[in-house]
Amino acid sequence: MPQNSIEAASSLHTIRDLVRWAMTRMEDSRISLGHGTNDTWEEATFLVLRALKLPFDKLDAFFDANLTEEEVRRIACLIEERVTEHVPVPYLLHEAWLVGHRFYCDENVLIPRSFIAELLEEHLQPWVQDPLEIGSALDMCTGSGCLAVLLAEAFSNARVTGVDISPSALEVARVNRSDYGLEDRMELVLSDLFDMPELKSRRWDLIISNPPYVTTASMESLPDEYRHEPTLALEAGGDGMDVVRRLLPEASRHLTNNGLLVVEVGDGREALEAIWPDLPLTWLTVSAGDNLVFLATARDLREYFGPHEATA
Template sequence: MIAQAQAQLHTIRDLLRFAVSQFNKAGLHFGHGSATAYDEAAYLILKTLYLPLDQLEPFLDARVTDSECKQVLEIIERRVKDRIPAAYLTHEAWLGDFSFYVDERVIIPRSFIAELLQTQLAPWIAEPEHVTAALDLCTGSGCLAILMAHAFENAHIDAADISPRALAVAQKNVQDYGLEHRIGLVESDLFSALQGKRYDLIISNPPYVNAESMQCLPQEYRHEPENALASGEDGLDATRQILQQAVRHLTDDGILIVEIGHNRAELEQAYPNLRFTWLETSGGDEFVFLLQREELPNE
């Protein structure tokens, strides 16, 4: 593909058109930061050419050198042939205005909780300065812990994950943001290594894909760590443990926020007596729930 195309593609506009055609022809799946073939093609081209990610238009008719064209075509070919998500090709993922290093040791950041942290979880947290201890459970790349550190400037944050490989990525991101003094990384199977610790706020984006959906995942998702996705037959194995154990790790006025994917109906059926508060996000009000400590089941 590269040699034949390289001789005929001369501008960024040419490369963009070619990439979109190749992505559509291959039937790629987009769910890791881009929603369409056009958006993903534009991102990969701009990133590869070290151009501003928000300024495609001024460069569309700029000619590219042979070496630049070859680099872009190689990225396009890897995306098409190997179905590698764009974030793994560029080692970069974005949540709002924050970028994070990622590779195949961690799930690619995508969380509605990130949106909620932009407002400091108002109105549920009336005085953000009073949040002094917080936990990001199943931290992965550390992205939500870093967003928490920016939202709650007086908080010390524990970022826990079962995977030492994921924590190595989280450590790089924490260091990149200069937050080593405020974010502590903990290797822990959920709460197992956090005995005796209590928090004003616990957030978690745990594994929540059910067994049936795991069997049908697009190939792009197969590049992500399986243990960051799969959570038993109904997708609620991790969430059940969190609900069972969270009460002992929250302060008296503490709150728990958990993202659960498309499992709202199953969760409410499993816990008919819990008063879940479903938080409004850009995707709707069925993906993230909130419970205050007093609303959690006692062990």
Template sequence: MSALHAFDDTHELRTLRDWLRFSVSAFNEAELSFGHGSDNAYDEAVYLALHTLHLPLDTLEPFLDAQLTARERQALLDLLRRRVEQRVPAAYLTNEAWLGEFHFYVDERVIVPRSFIAELLRDGLAPWVDDSEQIISVLDMCTGSGCLAILAAHAFPNAEVDAVDLSADALDVAERNVADYGLQDRVRLVQSNLFEALEGERYDIILSNPPYVDAESVDALPQEYLHEPELALGSGADGLDATREILARAADHLHPGGLLIVEIGHNREALEAAYPDLPFTWLQVAAGDEFVFLLRREELLEKY
């Protein structure tokens, strides 16, 4: 029986344990793609069930043998059907995404937050930033939901943060998240095609998680990723169009000693081949040292 038809048999499911087993089986049978908050069927099934039942996301065991009410069963069934039949990412089903302890509202106007730069901000970009309180200006380029701008505002308590995106829809989502954290006085939202609307602005740090998926990979993306804004994914044939523009103009928008930190996905080899004279520093994150680079303003000036 296919995963689609398996939903006809859910009347036999009673406890949360029953529903979790069923969900994992349905997800695996449908060969869902993960990567928008979890990386496997079990973790996603647990998250979706606990969220739908309004239970603490970090507490499962006490509720496993609890029976669901008819209304709860219907709510969970409706959500699971959308996940399997429409391949909607979990974050869009729940309208929430997490980066560490930080929670953000998301919908299909923005890419689901999953930046490695978030890991680096937990420690205030140490050791490349000696004193987080000395940072007074940060730019988050291609802000999307505003997640990195918000994390930067927390990491650098004295900084004013500009959060820039080309998409007005994305900035509407970012505005909601900025307001949720009470940061309207410190995070400025700017609609701009990269640096176009930032004439004369200078920053201590520029962060960016720009579009970086190459054309071949865009064509091969699982259906889940096609729910995300195309503008936030692809960036030319080799995935580096936005990164090239950032590299070309970043030095003009950095203070002396300022840092540029950019996430580029799986494009390290292509980037180093395109810029053999730039002394990229590759930063260590959970997945390795191939995804995020750092350059100082002075290193960029030697090239531009």
């Protein structure tokens, strides 16, 4: 940490002091948000409270608590790393929260975030009328395993599979699987989509995916914070659809007869519809709009990809 920051930190004593100082440093540095917080107030309070292992929804109870010199120095170092190196807070703390669930994360995985999580909170109703009827579910491109954990929670009868191409990502997913006690219900498979032999003949009642969908051009303009995330989990070619192009035809063969596919594509709706203009898709409403996540049925996928899959 720079000497002037060490000197500034030495005069801080309370959580209030640290939050105020963190906000000032963040505002001065023009950091980019988007990894779980909406403004520098949320960013600062989350960093300070969780660095102290305190609940971030109990700020009033701890705001004027005095800290030790070591605590002040340690948190001041985290604040400086956030503003000078633009490291996202979840990587600094190895902790991210998604729909009220805590997940371990590091720079081997995307920081947990997906609009699919909102849909799983509602058990994908009305598309899934009885959550207990989902006996098998797959999270393709599982990364940290956060959506796989939420799948297991939303559909208590389901055996859950998480698939990822990155061995390092699956190590993170194993931590989260263990944290939620799901070793007996969640398997993790290293595979490039459905390429591994153990997946080729299997079908699932529900497949979800938050695959890479950032275009090559957009990658070049991403804020520094996003450059700490693995490129493999973000970039997907000129139109952002490199992975989705493969995923949909393959998924049509891996769904049960009444199965459902749910995929997040960010701002890729136009690119997706340019590839398959006549493919029946239902765009689902999430907090950021109704053009980000789509649902397709097994029947529609098979009818569409059956006769001309090779040219899709």
